[in-house]
Amino acid sequence: MTDEAWLSALAAELRRRGVGEEPGRAALADAASHLHDSGEDPWSAFGPPERYADAVAESLRVAVGHSSSPGPLRLKATGIRKRYGRREVLRGVDLTVHAGQIAAIVGANGSGKSTLLRICAGLASPDAGRVTIHGSVSYCPQEVSRTAVLRPDEHYMLIGAGAGLSRPAARRTGRAWASRLGWNDPDPALARHLSGGTRQKLNLVMSALTEPDVLLLDEPYQGFDRGTYVSFWDELWRLRDAGTAIVVVTHLLNQLDRVDHVLDLTEAAA
Amino acid sequence: MDQDRRNQWLRGVLDLCVLALLADRESYGYELAQSLESAGIGHIQGGTLYPVLLRLQKTGLVTTRWQDGGSGPARKYYRLTPEGEAALSRDGQDWQTFAGIVTALVGAGGPQHREGVPS
Numbered sequence A: 001m002t003d004e005a006w007l008s009a010l011a012a013e014l015r016r017r018g019v020g021e022e023p024g025r026a027a028l029a030d031a032a033s034h035l036h037d038s039g040e041d042p043w044s045a046f047g048p049p050e051r052y053a054d055a056v057a058e059s060l061r062v063a064v065g066h067s068s069s070p071g072p073l074r075l076k077a078t079g080i081r082k083r084y085g086r087r088e089v090l091r092g093v094d095l096t097v098h099a100g101q102i103a104a105i106v107g108a109n110g111s112g113k114s115t116l117l118r119i120c121a122g123l124a125s126p127d128a129g130r131v132t133i134h135g136s137v138s139y140c141p142q143e144v145s146r147t148a149v150l151r152p153d154e155h156y157m158l159i160g161a162g163a164g165l166s167r168p169a170a171r172r173t174g175r176a177w178a179s180r181l182g183w184n185d186p187d188p189a190l191a192r193h194l195s196g197g198t199r200q201k202l203n204l205v206m207s208a209l210t211e212p213d214v215l216l217l218d219e220p221y222q223g224f225d226r227g228t229y230v231s232f233w234d235e236l237w238r239l240r241d242a243g244t245a246i247v248v249v250t251h252l253l254n255q256l257d258r259v260d261h262v263l264d265l266t267e268a269a270a
Numbered sequence B: 001m002d003q004d005r006r007n008q009w010l011r012g013v014l015d016l017c018v019l020a021l022l023a024d025r026e027s028y029g030y031e032l033a034q035s036l037e038s039a040g041i042g043h044i045q046g047g048t049l050y051p052v053l054l055r056l057q058k059t060g061l062v063t064t065r066w067q068d069g070g071s072g073p074a075r076k077y078y079r080l081t082p083e084g085e086a087a088l089s090r091d092g093q094d095w096q097t098f099a100g101i102v103t104a105l106v107g108a109g110g111p112q113h114r115e116g117v118p119s
Helices: A003-016 A023-038 A040-048 A049-060 A115-121 A151-160 A167-182 A196-209 A226-241 B002-023 B029-038 B046-058 B082-108
Strands: A073-084 A089-097 A100-106 A128-132 A137-140 A215-220 A243-247 A262-263 B062-067 B075-080
Touching: A003 A023, A003 A040, A003 A049, A003 B029, A023 A040, A023 A049, A023 B029, A023 B046, A023 B075, A040 B046, A049 A226, A049 B046, A049 B082, A073 A243, A089 A115, A089 A243, A089 A262, A100 A115, A100 A226, A115 A128, A115 A137, A115 A215, A137 A196, A151 A167, A151 A196, A151 B029, A167 A196, A167 A226, A196 A215, A196 A226, A196 A262, A196 B082, A215 B002, B002 B029, B002 B046, B002 B082, B029 B075, B046 B062, B046 B075, B075 B082
Parallel strands: A100 A243, A100 A262, A137 A215, A215 A243
Antiparallel strands: A073 A089, A073 A128, B062 B075
């Protein structure tokens, strides 16, 4: 592979990871000048393009000024209990999330992760305990959208209308979000014709569109390819740094060192 | 030297070494790699060095400017910001304290002190 081929492969990998135009160009120019100065082979100097793109994306995601002092309280759940029949899935669970924080809810299947999130969203009632939310809240369910007869743009405008966004603004914001998740063609298809992964993107875009103070996400990455998954976490960190309080249910543990709280429900289910 | 161990150490201090090299004057990526090598750190791959530079830039410890590279592509020059100078002085002192403790510990456990220990 020539330098040019390696650099263009790197450019493609950076785009796939949602690295912006400007930092992407700078990373390419840095690599090109290094290769020129050193006369080294790109594979030995930088390794495979996809791995180097990971390193670049990771470096760019360093939270700027992400202070350890949290913002105002956004969500407080105390003593949440929930029983299904004879089985008590939640036994007095507490969760506190401030503005600019991400909390991850993890745990085995059936440990009550989704139930807790639905209770936080106000969609299910706890048998005991209390949830207080300060500000607006948005919930992204695990099941993908079933408003199958609308186009993506129509989804954005519908959701946007509820938050007082004009139709052009809602469409623009929605498409910008979609493109950051690697969904670039403003696909005219009806939602029921979209692939599972793309419908999941639509779901996620809708929940984030109105810029809620509290964003509740239930494993919102089913069907995402690796590049989209990386972009998804980039977006979460961007929202966090902008002051959103985020709760994300996940069974993937490799990002947990980068969240602010981890609530493991496995014990509670035992 | 054990390469794995050297790489582990480097991960913790490479940013500090780069800040130190930039304390005197601005420099560009490949020149920094050469300076690190000639200082005895060893060969630093571009794939290791540039992400560190990106992080330093992103956290505001260095600023950059592009300059035409004459015959070759443009070069990005890195320069310390006041925050970078402060980080270098603070983290540099922390490192010296830490390295001093490790040196004392390792020295105390060295072979010259083991003589006479019953086996």
